[in-house]
Amino acid sequence: MGQQETVATSLAGAVVEGVGASLAAVDAELARRYPGDPGTRQPVHTVYVPAESFAADTVRTWGESALAALDEHAPDAAALARVLGLPGHLAEPVHARVRAKLEREPVEDLRIDFEDGYGGTDEDRDAARAARLLARAWADGTAPPYAGIRIKCMEAAVRERGIRTLDVFLTGLMDAGGLPDGLVLTLPKVTYTEQVTAMVRLVEEFEKARGLPAGRIGFEIQIETSQAILGPDGTATVARMIDAAEGRATGLHYGTFDYSACLGVSAAHQAGDHPAADHAKAVMQVAAAGTGVRVSDGSTNVLPVGPTERVHEAWRLHYGLTRRALARAYYQGWDMHPGHLPTRYAAVFAFYREGFEQAAARLSAYAGRAGGDVMDEPATAKALSSYLLRGIDCGALDAPEVARATGLTRAQLDAFAAPRRGDLTATSR
Structure with a gap:
């Protein structure tokens, strides 16, 4: 081994220590405000159902209805490919995986709605029933990976009712286990x-009342008004909302139709690809970046019902909006009808499968030299591994095929997807 070279420096150790001391508060603030992605699974969608119509078999019936729609309007891979414009090599794997997903896990995230979609007459009863049915589903393994309720907002006219529903629901879950x-x-x-x-x-008071650990209960913030994006002083209000949540915010959900109406967009043009929607979601995305809060797109109100020609038209619209959102890093959206499930999963699966081989090859090449004397961009590995992990979590990719293509275990993928903050600022050598 060669003798280590001696280098000269001019700064005293006290200078470096002083800089470190002066930035200690900033270091702590960065760690608090920007902890990074939590590394947990993010559902590809949220299904909203009115609370009064929620039943023990809701998830199963949604899956059955979605399968029936697929069998009627795109019974094989070639038919689905023609409708959605899938390339030939993706047609069979996408169609097969969509069918398997609808049979195994048709809903990834279920929200029982006590707000705009609620039309019941006894909200106490419906909230207690929702808690009871969900507790039973979680106990017997039939619940989707994520589920919960949307309460009424904090505006004066409905505030007490929303608070009571939240209390009834959470109390019911606690009493059920x-x-x-x-x-x-x-x-x-x-x-x-x-x-x-x-x-x-x-939620703090509920935690205290029921002896839960502090911080146990988180919540999503739904962005449906102009005031949530831009405050009267010109600041991005949504960033302040994340901070006000004190670490409890788990997601920002864009409300397509309320937000569009708030800005005066006419009903015919209220859609996820309207410039007003793009602006709102871009602000949400920047505000949430690095905080661990995920961003979700909204929904389309064009339902795939009626004759096949009309269903195909609605499917193409939904597929296109979903693919557009994925390309813009909005990995979650809303689905309002069982007929949206085939195209939700077709879009998601096509997105991950079409880029799988290239992403796996790039990550494998990076991993092969990451331990040597060549330092590539860690941010590249983070993006590639996150892409592959999302594909595995939703069922677009299989863990064994990803392991074969990359030579990496799930734990190694997780490590690449969540590097330390300093690693992302490292430069190539």
Whole structure:
């Protein structure tokens, strides 16, 4: 081994120590505000069902209805490919995986709706029933990976009713055995950070009342008003909302139709690809980046029902919007009808399968030299591994095929997807 070269420096150790001391508060603030992605699975969609119509077999019936629609309007791979414009090499694997997904796990995230979609007459009863049915489903293994409720907003006219529904629902779950890991709560129509602070106070008090660990209950913030994007002082209000949640915010969900209407967009043009929607979601995305809060796209209100020609038209629209969202890194959206499930999964599976080989090859090449004397961009490995992990989690890719293509275990993929903050600022050598 050669003798180590001696180099000269001019700065005293005290200078370096002083810089470190001066930035200690910044270091702590970065760690607190920007912990990075939690590394857990993110569902590809959220299915909303009115609380009064939610039943023990809702998830199963959605899957059966979606399969029936697929069998009627695209019974084989070639038919689905013609409708959606899938390339030939993807037609069979996408069609087969869509069928398997609808049979095995048709809904990844279920939200029982007590807000706009609710039309019941006894909200106490429906909230208690929702808790009872979900607790039973979680106990017997039939619940989707994520599920919960959307309560009414914090505006004065419905505030007490929303708070009571939240209390009834959470109390019912606790009495049935506790809060499951897949529980998700959604707070809609947030306009001021004080409403987020109020939600934090509510769940804090519930945790204290039931002896739960502090911070156990998180919630999503639904972005449906202009005030949630831009405040009267010109600041991005949504960033303040994330901060006001004190680490409890799990997601930002874009509300397509309420937000569009708030801006005066006419009904015929209210859609996820409208410029107003793109602006709102871009602000949400930047505000959430690095915080661990995920961003979800909204929905389409064009339902795939009626004759085959009309179903195909709605499918093409939904497929195109979903693919567009995925390309813009909005990995989750809403589905409002069982007929949306075939194209949700077709779009998601095609997105991950078409880029699988290239992503696996690039990550394998990076991993092969990461331990040597060549330092590639860690951000590249982070993006590639995150892409592959999302594909595995939703069923687009199989873990064994990813392991064969990359030579990496799931644990190694996880490590690449969540590097330390300093690693992402490393430069090539």
